[in-house]
Amino acid sequence: METGKKEENRRHCLKCLLREMDKEDYMDNLYDYIQRLDADIKADQALYEERLSVCKECDYLESGMCRACGCFVELRAAIRNNQCSYGKW
Secondary structure, three states: OOHHHHHHHHOOOOOOOHHHOOHHHHHHHHHHHHHOOOOOOEOOHHHHHHHHHHHHOOOOEEOOEEOOOOOEHHHHHHEOOOOOOOOOO
């Protein structure tokens, strides 16, 4: 793949709605964002996994989002100082 084409595929649409985005690209973007979080604010892997375990058992979880507060649980869980809006973690 030529360099220009590769860079074109990595551009982010700044004005798209989620429904207009390719789901795979969106998920890649979300996980890439989590990976690049500054170490000073990022939860360690054990805390992140513990939080996700709690969310997986919660009735509010649907398709990666909390239906109660609207957050993307994987993003909220990745930031150390964040808390569950409902006190579950």
